[in-house]
Amino acid sequence: MKKIITATLMSASLVSSAAVYAVQEAALISVQEICARDAIECSRTDAGIVVGRPGTTNPYADGLNAAAKRFERFFGRTAPKAAVVLGEIEDADIRTSLLEAYPVVLPWLTIKDREAMVASGVRAQVRQQYPDMDEATFEAVVARSVQASLNASGGAGHEGGGAAADVHQGVYAHELGHLFFIRTFWPEENMNVVNTRPEDVMRYAGPGPDWLDEMAAVLMENQALTEGRETGLITLANEDDFSGLWPLNDYFGMTHPAFEQARAIIEARQNTAEGRAKGNVVILQRGQLDTRADGRDSAMFYSQSRGFADYLIEKTGNEQIFTDIATHIAAGASMESWLREFGVGYGLQVSVQALEADFHHWLEGRYGGMSDPSHGHS
């Protein structure tokens, strides 16, 4: 089975307008009150809290802790406290109150949420297509289609559930990474990915460059996702053709390649309560990505981020090199000026052009001749 490349996007609206909107919608309640409610379970950890239905929160609390530890490893700072609100909790007052109580709030769809969502879509579709089908056949067709759809998207599945659950946890850490990163380096930036007004979504993620935001998220990922990212790099290295990557000159300043697509999806979601409960987190599989005018694959942006992260870490011998870069950029400077000021000290090429040539050469050495890690697995 080919590993899935999960392109995860997050668009966030500025809190200034979103907060006004949220307060109008619901009165604030304390976290204690939230957790005392019937049919609410809270898992508290050092890294924050997970709010969901009874029996669902523990794996996400473990995942939150793991992501916070990883953030500390690569960024040398304690991750901002996070509240994760699972998709089954749609109460506006809970979601809004968590935004007041925690610097980071992530709305998250569990595997069960995703199963239910897929199932309701499939039911409607099968019913429409075969209105006269008998009940037993109908249920069997629905079950089969739901399973196929979940297996294809890494969402869950009773077959191959292990790999799917790993991908699910990897994507979860990825999203937390974006939010940790933004709140750490731009603490005044009060990100709100819970309450959505598509007209407020002006940019892909935080105020920093999109490549660096994505890099922070990719650094949080687990092996299940990393293998998918590396698949793209292996293909390029084996063909000795890196035109599928964005030139670093563009990469350092570009808008995320899937930003417009993500924004359109968030806009379309506003039509249903189910859609609104998803917040601003958009998860796409490789096959769902729009093709681009420049011929590049948006999924390659993630592979490039993986490759560039590993390249810089290895070249500088500093696992926390992105802390230096992010601090420099958050102070209003650029990657280009960081290279000019600090590149030599770290043993890096100072010009973007020379850095790019060295980067491609490194990719060639690291991935050339390797076979695709997603082959041979079942």
Ligand SMILES: [Zn+2]
């Ligand atoms: Zn991302």
